Amino acid sequence: MVTTLPATAVLGAGSMGGAVLAGLLGPDVVVEGGIRVTNRTEAKAGPLRQQGVTSLATETDPGANAAAVEGARLVLIGVKPHMVVDLLAEIAPALEPDAVVVSLAAGVTTATMEAALPASVAVVRSMPNTPSHVGLGVTGLSAGSRSSDDDLALALARRLFEVVGGVVVVPESQIDALSTISGSGPAYVYLLVEALQEAAVGLGFTPAQAATMVQGTFRGASELLAASDLTPAEEAPAELRRRVTSPGGTTERAVAVLEQGGLADLFGRAAQAALARNREIAEGR
Numbered sequence: 028m029v030t031t032l033p034a035t036a037v038l039g040a041g042s043m044g045g046a047v048l049a050g051l052l053g054p055d056v057v058v059e060g061g062i063r064v065t066n067r068t069e070a071k072a073g074p075l076r077q078q079g080v081t082s083l084a085t086e087t088d089p090g091a092n093a094a095a096v097e098g099a100r101l102v103l104i105g106v107k108p109h110m111v112v113d114l115l116a117e118i119a120p121a122l123e124p125d126a127v128v129v130s131l132a133a134g135v136t137t138a139t140m141e142a143a144l145p146a147s148v149a150v151v152r153s154m155p156n157t158p159s160h161v162g163l164g165v166t167g168l169s170a171g172s173r174s175s176d177d178d179l180a181l182a183l184a185r186r187l188f189e190v191v192g193g194v195v196v197v198p199e200s201q202i203d204a205l206s207t208i209s210g211s212g213p214a215y216v217y218l219l220v221e222a223l224q225e226a227a228v229g230l231g232f233t234p235a236q237a238a239t240m241v242q243g244t245f246r247g248a249s250e251l252l253a254a255s256d257l258t259p260a261e262e263a264p265a266e267l268r269r270r271v272t273s274p275g276g277t278t279e280r281a282v283a284v285l286e287q288g289g290l291a292d293l294f295g296r297a298a299q300a301a302l303a304r305n306r307e308i309a310e311g312r
Contacts, residue, residue, distance in 0.1 A: 030186055033100035034060025038092055038114060040075065043131050044105025046159040050190035052078055053162075063095035093121040101127055101183055108132040115143035122148055127180045129153055129187065133206070134309055137171030137199055149173045149180035154202055155188060156209050164192030165209040169199035203309075207301035215297070220245055 032051070035058050040048050051062055062080040066072045075082035083091035096102050096118045106114055111132045122128070124147045130140060131153055140150040150171040158164045166188040174180035185194045197205055220241055227237035248267075257263040272278045 029055050029057055030190055031057045031059060032183070032186055034058065034063075034098055035101040035103065035187070036063045036065075036095040036099040037103045037105060038065050038095060038118070039105030040064050040066055040071070041105055043155055043159065044103060046155070046157075046164070047103060047105075047131075047187065047191055048075075048080075050159070050162060051187075052080070053190060056190050060098060060100075063099060065091045065095050092118050096121050096123075096126070098123065099126065101129065101187060103187070104128060104130040104132060106132070108135050111135045112139065112143050115140060119144050119148075124148070127151060127174075127183050129184050131155065137169065141171050141173065146173075149178075151181060151184040152199060152202060153184065153188060154206050154210055155191065157213050159188075159191035162191055164188075165212075166192065166194050167202055167205035167209065168194060168196050169202045170196075171199075203305045204298075204302055206305060207298045211301050215294070216245070 035051065037044050037048050037051075048062070048064060050056065051058055064072070064075055064080050064082045065085060066075075066082070067085050069084040069087055072082045072084035081095070083095060085091045088094070092114065100123060102118070102122065104111060104114065111130060112135075115128070122145065124145070127149050128140065128144060129151045133154070135152070137150050137152050140152075144150065150173065152169045152171070154167040155164050156166070159166070168181065168184050168188065170178075170181045170184075181196065185196070188194050195205065195209070223241045223244075224234070224237040227240055228234055232240070252263060252267060255263045255267065257266050268282070272282055
C-alpha cells in the first residue's frame with residue numbers, strides 16, 4: 028500500500044531524523060511537493076542531494092531552515108532538545124498557516140512548542156525508538172492543545188511515522204511512561220540477549236555459536252509472534268509460551284525458575300526507575 032504525504036521538511040537529519048527520512052524515501056511512499064532537509068554542515072547535506080531531496084546546510088545558508096519550511100505542510104524537528112525553541116522562533120514567520128510541526132525532542136512539551144509558534148500551527152510530540160532504523164520502530168504520539176486524537180494534524184503525524192513502524196497515540200501525560208517501555212525497551216531486549224548468550228557459553232558453546240542460537244531464537248520468536256493470528260492479540264505471547272512449555276518438561280522447569288526469581292516484578296521496577304529518572308531530568312536534576 029502506498030503512503031501519500033504532503034510536502035515535508037526535516038530540520039536536522041541526525042540519528043532519528045535520518046531514520047524517518049530513510050522511511051520517507053522508501054518505494055511505497057509518495058511525498059507530494061517533495062522533501063526538504065536541513066543539516067548544520069555541508070558535509071552532511073551534500074550526500075542527501077543524491078537521494079533526490081532538497082538538502083540545505085545552515086553553515087553555508089543562514090536562511091536554510093526558513094527556506095525548507097516554506098510550502099511544507101509537515102515539519103519534523105530533529106535537532107537536540109536545547110535547540111528546539113530557538114529553531115521554532117527562527118522558522119515561525121515562514122511556516123504555512125496550516126502547518127503541522129512534529130518534534131522528536133525528548134522533554135520538550137507541546138505547550139513549550141506552541142508558545143513559540145503562530146496560533147494556527149498545530150504541534151505533535153513524538154517518541155520513536157531505535158528499531159525505526161530498520162522500519163520496525165514503535166512511535167508514541169501526543170497531540171498539543173491545537174489538535175485532537177481524530178483530527179488531520181495527528182493523522183498526518185501518524186502517517187509520517189508509519190513509514191518506519193507502528194504508532195501508539197497517547198495523552199502527553201503518558202509520553203514519558205511510554206518512553207520507559209518502547210523507547211528504552213530495545214536495551215532491555217539486548218540485555219536479555221546478552222544474558223542468554225552468557226548462559227549458552229556457560230553450557231560449553233563458543234561465543235559465536237551462542238550468538239547464532241540466541242539472536243536467531245529472539246528474532247524467530249518475535250517474527251512468530253508478529254505472524255500469529257491469535258486473538259485477543261495481547262494474550263498471544265502467553266499462548267505461544269504455553270505451546271512451547273510441555274507439562275513436566277524442561278522448558279516448564281526453566282520458566283518456573285524465572286518466575287520464582289520475580290522476572291515480571293523486576294521489569295515493573297525497572298520501568299518505574301526509568302520513569303523516575305525521566306522526571307528528574309525534566310526537573311534539571
